[in-house]
Amino acid sequence: LNKSRQKIAKKYFDGINLDFKMPYQNSCSYHFYWILVNNRKKIREKLKKANIETGTHYKPIHKMKMYQTSNRLPITEKAGKEIVTIPIHPNLSESQIGKIIDSVNSLIK
Numbered sequence: 001l002n003k004s005r006q007k008i009a010k011k012y013f014d015g016i017n018l019d020f021k022m023p024y025q026n027s028c029s030y031h032f033y034w035i036l037v038n039n040r041k042k043i044r045e046k047l048k049k050a051n052i053e054t055g056t057h058y059k060p061i062h063k064m065k066m067y068q069t070s071n072r073l074p075i076t077e078k079a080g081k082e083i084v085t086i087p088i089h090p091n092l093s094e095s096q097i098g099k100i101i102d103s104v105n106s107l108i109k
Helices: 002-015 040-050 076-082 096-108
Strands: 033-036 085-086
Touching: 002 033, 002 040, 002 096, 040 085, 076 085
Parallel strands: none
Antiparallel strands: 033 085
């Protein structure tokens, strides 16, 4: 399963035309694959219309209730508002992977 996700991650890394996306490393299991986008809500809505499920799995830890502080971490907070996870499960077909790549690229032009 990890090898399948690694192959998908490599295709995403090579195919998605974003400067800020999860880097490819063959030692990673790729439980998630993230990209950073300027308008997360709009991008997620458009991907949903294309039947591509997304998520927002990473929230800055200093904003979580248990760890909440008055500290400001502007770069972390910005990334927390822009991160989107895209499908990477091993059952994705080649055509689904291509559709995800093409859909993301068409939305970021």
